[in-house]
Amino acid sequence: MRLFLGLLFRNRLAAVGAVVLAAILLFVLAIPVLPLADPNITETGKRFLLPFGEGHWLGTDHLGRDLLSRLLHGTRLSLAVGFAAAFVAATIGSAIGIVAGYFGGLVDNIVMRGVDMLMAFPYILLALAIVAALGPGLMNALVAVAAVNIPFFARNIRGVTVSLAHREFIDAARLSGMGHGRILASELLPNVLPVIVIAMSTTIGWMILETAGLSFLGLGSQPPQADLGSMLGEARAALITSPHTSVVPGVMIFLIVMSINLLGDGIRDALDPRLRSGALDRPAAMTRIDRRSPPPGAPAAPPLLALQDLQTRFHVGKRVYKAVNEVSLHLAKGECLGLVGESGSGKSVTALSVMGLVASPPGVITGGAVRLDGEDVLGFSRSRLRSARGDRVAYIFQDPLGTLHPLHTIENQLVEAIRAHRSVPHAEARARALELLDAVRIPNAGARLPAYPHELSGGMRQRVGIAMALANDPDIIIADEPTTALDVTVQAQILALLDELRRERGLAIVFITHDFGVVAQLCDRVAVMYAGRIVEEGPTAAVLATPAHPYTRRLIACVPELGEGRRELAAIAGLPPVVDRLPDGCAFAPRCDKAADACRRGEIRLAGEGTRRVRCIHPEHPEETV
Amino acid sequence: MANYILKRLVYAVPVLLGITIIVFLIMAAIPGDPATAILGSYATPENVEKLNRDLGLDKPLVQRYLIWLVNMLGGDFGRSFSLNRPVLDEILERFAATLVLAGTSFVLCSLAGILAGTVSAARQYGAADRLITFTVLIGISVPSFFLGMMMILLFAVKLRWLPVSGMYAIYGGGDLPDLLAHLVMPALALSAVATGVIARLARSAVLEVLRQDYIRTARAKGLGETRVIAGHALRAAMVSIIPVLGIQAGFVLSGAVYIEMVFQWPGVGRMLVEAILKRDILLVQGGVVFVAGCYVLFNIAVDVAQSLLDPRIRT
Numbered sequence: 001m002r003l004f005l006g007l008l009f010r011n012r013l014a015a016v017g018a019v020v021l022a023a024i025l026l027f028v029l030a031i032p033v034l035p036l037a038d039p040n041i042t043e044t045g046k047r048f049l050l051p052f053g054e055g056h057w058l059g060t061d062h063l064g065r066d067l068l069s070r071l072l073h074g075t076r077l078s079l080a081v082g083f084a085a086a087f088v089a090a091t092i093g094s095a096i097g098i099v100a101g102y103f104g105g106l107v108d109n110i111v112m113r114g115v116d117m118l119m120a121f122p123y124i125l126l127a128l129a130i131v132a133a134l135g136p137g138l139m140n141a142l143v144a145v146a147a148v149n150i151p152f153f154a155r156n157i158r159g160v161t162v163s164l165a166h167r168e169f170i171d172a173a174r175l176s177g178m179g180h181g182r183i184l185a186s187e188l189l190p191n192v193l194p195v196i197v198i199a200m201s202t203t204i205g206w207m208i209l210e211t212a213g214l215s216f217l218g219l220g221s222q223p224p225q226a227d228l229g230s231m232l233g234e235a236r237a238a239l240i241t242s243p244h245t246s247v248v249p250g251v252m253i254f255l256i257v258m259s260i261n262l263l264g265d266g267i268r269d270a271l272d273p274r275l276r277s278g279a280l281d282r283p284a285a286m287t288r289i290d291r292r293s294p295p296p297g298a299p300a301a302p303p304l305l306a307l308q309d310l311q312t313r314f315h316v317g318k319r320v321y322k323a324v325n326e327v328s329l330h331l332a333k334g335e336c337l338g339l340v341g342e343s344g345s346g347k348s349v350t351a352l353s354v355m356g357l358v359a360s361p362p363g364v365i366t367g368g369a370v371r372l373d374g375e376d377v378l379g380f381s382r383s384r385l386r387s388a389r390g391d392r393v394a395y396i397f398q399d400p401l402g403t404l405h406p407l408h409t410i411e412n413q414l415v416e417a418i419r420a421h422r423s424v425p426h427a428e429a430r431a432r433a434l435e436l437l438d439a440v441r442i443p444n445a446g447a448r449l450p451a452y453p454h455e456l457s458g459g460m461r462q463r464v465g466i467a468m469a470l471a472n473d474p475d476i477i478i479a480d481e482p483t484t485a486l487d488v489t490v491q492a493q494i495l496a497l498l499d500e501l502r503r504e505r506g507l508a509i510v511f512i513t514h515d516f517g518v519v520a521q522l523c524d525r526v527a528v529m530y531a532g533r534i535v536e537e538g539p540t541a542a543v544l545a546t547p548a549h550p551y552t553r554r555l556i557a558c559v560p561e562l563g564e565g566r567r568e569l570a571a572i573a574g575l576p577p578v579v580d581r582l583p584d585g586c587a588f589a590p591r592c593d594k595a596a597d598a599c600r601r602g603e604i605r606l607a608g609e610g611t612r613r614v615r616c617i618h619p620e621h622p623e624e625t626v
Numbered sequence: 627m628a629n630y631i632l633k634r635l636v637y638a639v640p641v642l643l644g645i646t647i648i649v650f651l652i653m654a655a656i657p658g659d660p661a662t663a664i665l666g667s668y669a670t671p672e673n674v675e676k677l678n679r680d681l682g683l684d685k686p687l688v689q690r691y692l693i694w695l696v697n698m699l700g701g702d703f704g705r706s707f708s709l710n711r712p713v714l715d716e717i718l719e720r721f722a723a724t725l726v727l728a729g730t731s732f733v734l735c736s737l738a739g740i741l742a743g744t745v746s747a748a749r750q751y752g753a754a755d756r757l758i759t760f761t762v763l764i765g766i767s768v769p770s771f772f773l774g775m776m777m778i779l780l781f782a783v784k785l786r787w788l789p790v791s792g793m794y795a796i797y798g799g800g801d802l803p804d805l806l807a808h809l810v811m812p813a814l815a816l817s818a819v820a821t822g823v824i825a826r827l828a829r830s831a832v833l834e835v836l837r838q839d840y841i842r843t844a845r846a847k848g849l850g851e852t853r854v855i856a857g858h859a860l861r862a863a864m865v866s867i868i869p870v871l872g873i874q875a876g877f878v879l880s881g882a883v884y885i886e887m888v889f890q891w892p893g894v895g896r897m898l899v900e901a902i903l904k905r906d907i908l909l910v911q912g913g914v915v916f917v918a919g920c921y922v923l924f925n926i927a928v929d930v931a932q933s934l935l936d937p938r939i940r941t
């Protein structure tokens with residue numbers, strides 16, 4: 001509760017709402033002790049006095065009545081009627097909803113059809129019909145507004161009840177022989193109550209507005225009694241000559257409704273955990289770059305792609321996750337590099353960092369450099385980065401159902417990819433799209449163009465994903481687990497396709513996977529990542545034959561054809577570390593059977609000669625792995 | 627597609643029937659003797675009896691409902707005693723005026739709301755986002771009738787830019803520019819709240835979509851940010867925005883009642899309020915059924931629009 005209030009008041013606007021509402025309530029409650037004039041005493045000699053005059057702070061209305069007094073009395077009436085309507089609607093609506101949700105079946109069906117019918121009305125028509133039947137009057141307006149809001153409560157509360165009605169504690173109560181009435185009252189109601197209260201807090205502003213509206217139309221409170229709505233309605237006749245008589249009640253309605261809205265928003269936000277975790281933040285067009293030190297200089301003979309001491313972090317609340325920790329990699333033209341690790345090892349974030357595609361917030365690139373032909377990509381302007389994306393470096397992502405736009409046709413998505421970089425007419429781009437689909441061996445490509453992603457099979461979708469990556473003849477393709485979501489035979493086809501394409505077109509590929517089996521088929525070199533760092537690197541054949549890092553050895557052992565021949569993908573015992581609190585020394589130590597004290601002391605460097613490197617004090621010996 | 631529309635129309639029949647039943651029951655619940663209620667307590671017994679016969683009040687409830695329903699289907703909504711003309715004629719005339727007002731407002735609030743919400747989402751936490759969020763908060767808290775009155779004070783009385791009220795100038799006028807000049811203020815006042823609600827929803831819908839993987843794909847393709855937001859994010863967000871547009875249309879129609887009173891707009895809302903005050907039950911009954919029916923049909927159009935937008939629900 002304290003936490004809740006704290007959250008509520010951290011939201012400054014909600015606090016403003018609370019203060020304004022409290023002030024209004026205070027004034028209204030203090031009516032009996034305030035030195036107010038009688039709100040209904042008319043004085044024809046003092047009509048339309050302006051505000052701040054003697055004896056009448058807010059002036060007088062068309063009958064010479066004191067506006068301040070009428071305002072406070074009217075406010076009291078409006079609030080009372082609004083709250084009463086909300087209470088009545090909530091009680092009846094919730095009762096209906098609970099009964100329908102609890103009993104289900106026919107009762108539910110009939111009740112909810114009725115609710116649907118009521119909700120088919122624009123609300124005012126229903127309210128007007130009720131007032132027409134009962135006749136104008138404040139009580140009748142209250143009944144109308146409450147009645148109109150009953151379906152809203154009934155529907156909401158029914159939903160909650162249905163989800164509760166089949167929980168164990170309800171079943172248990174039923175089995176223990178409790179009657180329906182007692183179950184409803186003692187088991188269900190307490191659990192539904194918070195939802196009812198929240199629903200009330202979001203609608204109460206509306207109800208005040210609606211009753212005021214009916215009074216404004218002359219259908220609610222009748223003279224001499226006046227709520228805010230009828231004050232405004234009466235003042236309308238003199239709007240042009242004495243606007244203050246309209247402004248006073250109008251501003252009051254506005255203040256009440258706004259403060260209730262602010263408070264309601266604050267309550268909702270405080271209760272929504274997604275807001276606090278930042279899960280509702282929008283990823284920016286490019287990853288935020290905040291390098292603390294100047295990027296390392298370009299190497300003398302720059303490779304096609306080089307990552308130099310790249311650091312990417314996630315800032316979530318006060319915690320900092322070092323997702324990519326000083327990663328250096330290089331990729332030559334036409335080369336295929338495998339980047340291997342479990343999920344959470346930082347391999348995908350490394351790949352996404354290359355073209356600034358890490359979601360930001362929370363991602364920030366805090367150091368290092370990404371060099372494309374020696375040029376620092378992290379220093380690119382937005383438009384330069386945009387023109388490099390898809391044109392020089394293209395991506396293939398994991399799940400093609402989620403990564404293709406569900407509402408655009410294949411044709412649209414391919415054509416768009418082409419036209420993002422070449423200003424060619426649509427027809428030409430379409431012809432090119434067709435070529436691409438052929439190139440990725442999609443049968444009957446012409447017929448696929450007008451299809452939507454959900455109409456294709458998983459394998460076909462991934463072929464489209466590959467076609468899209470090929471659209472602009474990129475130098476580099478970064479494939480992030482492109483076959484993980486597919487079944488085994490399709491997986492093999494896609495791998496074969498990628499291998500062919502790369503040889504045909506001289507593509508350089510960064511292939512990200514957790515599966516050494518895939519690496520063995522496709523990659524020239526391999527880098528293994530653990531907890532945001534490279535732990536081993538070398539030519540595929542050599543690493544496979546003689547893995548040096550204990551982690552690499554275990555990853556290889558997971559693959560049936562390469563390791564000891566177990567069929568299922570055996571998981572490595574233990575969990576990868578959470579990268580916001582990395583232990584000193586080797587991050588793998590808790591899961592390593594060779595871990596020694598020295599492993600937990602101080603930084604271990606990535607060391608080695610020639611093409612192979614390893615980050616381990618006790619590397620495996622080739623003999624052991626055979 | 628034609629199948630889908632047909633199916634929706636068939637589903638609408640029970641809803642439309644339900645509406646007539648609900649309205650009929652509400653009106654049948656008029657306490658006391660409706661004829662006396664209508665004619666006032668000084669009515670002569672003959673008059674009361676005549677009205678009872680006219681309204682068919684001497685027959686059993688179900689029979690009365692069926693007669694009323696069949697008559698309505700034949701276009702006979704009865705005769706308004708206060709206006710002394712057929713109810714349907716009056717409704718059609720008034721509803722046309724309401725359509726002009728509410729239709730304009732609906733288009734306005736949809737466009738402005740979606741635009742504001744999208745900009746707000748694309749600039750989350752930026753100055754534009756804060757400004758829009760704040761304006762929206764004010765917009766959804768001001769009673770539309772009060773906003774309308776303040777607009778009259780400012781634009782019609784003080785600045786003299788626009789006419790105070792009505793649909794056409796009394797002398798001369800009657801052409802399109804005249805109508806537009808009269809339409810500006812009521813349409814704006816009427817769309818304020820709905821604009822705010824739609825903007826809020828659009829903002830969160832676009833934010834939700836922006837986190838989807840296909841947005842990352844669009845960016846990885848090298849699309850410009852405008853294209854990503856408008857062509858990809860908003861397009862997908864529309865799927866959750868469109869149903870709310872349907873709901874908001876109901877609120878615009880409801881708000882029209884107040885705005886028509888404030889601006890003396892000769893629409894169906896003002897007709898209903900006046901009919902209630904004159905206890906012209908047949909006019910109220912007919913007006914409510916007619917407008918509610920139109921709203922149901924409008925919502926079918928919304929469903930159809932939704933299915934055009936989202937190929938996944940086209941069945």
Ligand code: SF4
Pocket residue numbers: 549550551586587588589590592593594595596599604615616617618619
């Ligand atoms: S450094 Fe030590 S703990 Fe880490 S992998 Fe090597 S042997 Fe194991």
